[in-house]
Amino acid sequence: MAEVRTGAVTLKEGPVDLVGPELTVGSPAPDFTLQGGDLSDVTLANTAGKTRIIATIPSLDTPVCADETRKFNEAAGDLENTEVLVVSMDLPFGQSRWCGAEGVENVSALSAHRCTGFGEAYGVLISGGPLDRCLTRAIFVVDGEGTLTHIEYVGEITEHPDYAAALAAVTG
16 A cells, blocks of 8 residues: 555645655656546656646646646746646546636646546545545646656645746746
């Protein structure tokens, strides 16, 4: 069984259990297979050679997650050789519908709904409580060679990540 970390993050000040390791800067980014809006498989290798911002969120249907995705969509338009991937357990159909309604075109919404492997590998899978099997809010920046250069596990799920720090990790 994968490692369970208790209290690494909170939800409305209550501790949340996360499954998987806490990743560290300088380590290789774990590979993954997620599902895109067109139901195709998307892997880390699909964007090899580019910098990747991977934002994990509980659901696009929550205000903070929606705001976060919009902010990264806006920032992504100015980033060179960078892909922004927003990952949740939402179904691809719902992600596509939400992105279309919001005019989100600069980020790729990816679904981890088929299995918990991505969440476990990145240490963001919530175990138990009201968000059981959702992903916690976190930001990972991966360079073109596949190395993690920035990691933020947001301490309180209902709060925003440090956008400036994530974008600085991309722009140097």
